Amino acid sequence: MWSVRTIPAFSDNYLWLLAGGGGRAAAVDPGDAEPVIEALRAGGLELSAILITHHHADHIGGVERLLQLFPDALVCGPADQRIGGVTRVVGEGDRVHLDFLPAEFEVFEVPGHTRTHIAYYAEGAGGVGRLFCGDTIFACGCGRLFEGTPVQMCASLTKLRKLPDTTEIYCAHEYTLDNIAFAKWVEPDNEALLRREQEALAMREAGRPTVPSRMATERETNPFLRFDQPQVIEAARRRRAGLTGDAEIFGEIRRWKDTEFD
Numbered sequence: 451m452w453s454v455r456t457i458p459a460f461s462d463n464y465l466w467l468l469a470g471g472g473g474r475a476a477a478v479d480p481g482d483a484e485p486v487i488e489a490l491r492a493g494g495l496e497l498s499a500i501l502i503t504h505h506h507a508d509h510i511g512g513v514e515r516l517l518q519l520f521p522d523a524l525v526c527g528p529a530d531q532r533i534g535g536v537t538r539v540v541g542e543g544d545r546v547h548l549d550f551l552p553a554e555f556e557v558f559e560v561p562g563h564t565r566t567h568i569a570y571y572a573e574g575a576g577g578v579g580r581l582f583c584g585d586t587i588f589a590c591g592c593g594r595l596f597e598g599t600p601v602q603m604c605a606s607l608t609k610l611r612k613l614p615d616t617t618e619i620y621c622a623h624e625y626t627l628d629n630i631a632f633a634k635w636v637e638p639d640n641e642a643l644l645r646r647e648q649e650a651l652a653m654r655e656a657g658r659p660t661v662p663s664r665m666a667t668e669r670e671t672n673p674f675l676r677f678d679q680p681q682v683i684e685a686a687r688r689r690r691a692g693l694t695g696d697a698e699i700f701g702e703i704r705r706w707k708d709t710e711f712d
């Protein structure tokens with residue numbers, strides 16, 4: 451068994467602490483060291499590994515400080531000069547085994563938000579998978595295309611959405627309500643989406659994170675995973691006639707949010 455602890459950071463980031471046997475833990479995307487150090491202290495844990503999804507400061511800003519305190523920690527990340535401290539470079543299909551967690555992480559290359567973005571997927575207890583995907587899939591949204599093309603991001607999301615329905619998606623930001631507000635413009639009649647809005651509102655009012663979400667929920671409500679659904683295709687074509695193919699539809703939905711909502 452291994453558990454995932456949620457560490458809120460900055461204004462809307464989530465860092466994840468994976469606690470395993472023998473008081474050892476791994477941190478995913480430690481953008482800030484202090485809240486990680488605090489969570490380790492509170493749990494009586496020692497940091498043995500760091501998993502990095504991409505080079506943005508809100509995902510790697512705490513790595514240097516954590517390595518001062520835990521110099522032996524394994525640091526996994528993509529091949530990217532912009533990320534310091536990586537001791538194990540990983541790419542598509544690589545597997546990361548951490549001996550203190552009964553899990554093996556499979557690495558997916560998911561370019562789009564950045565050129566070298568990767569995601570980590572592990573089977574958890576009871577066969578429920580956990581996906582640590584940084585800024586690719588968000589709850590009811592996806593990351594902006596800072597370095598990649600719609601073709602690349604669409605392929606990345608297509609890869610991730612094939613994971614089982616029960617997969618828990620640990621994304622790195624609490625953007626859910628804003629994302630749902632946009633999704634309703636794309637699919638105003640999507641009942642699963644309207645239900646999700648009520649659930650998310652209740653969670654936020656109770657001060658709870660809406661993350662992790664589940665793959666089944668994303669496939670039903672996230673417009674950025676629904677580029678091949680008739681309502682989403684229609685909504686994109688109302689904005690730009692003649693769009694054809696998954697990546698063009700996806701690209702138009704992304705552009706729509708970029709230009710009118712963010």
Ligand code: ZN
Nearest residue numbers: 504506563585
């Ligand atoms: Zn980012």
Ligand code: FE
Nearest residue numbers: 506508585622
């Ligand atoms: Fe981020």
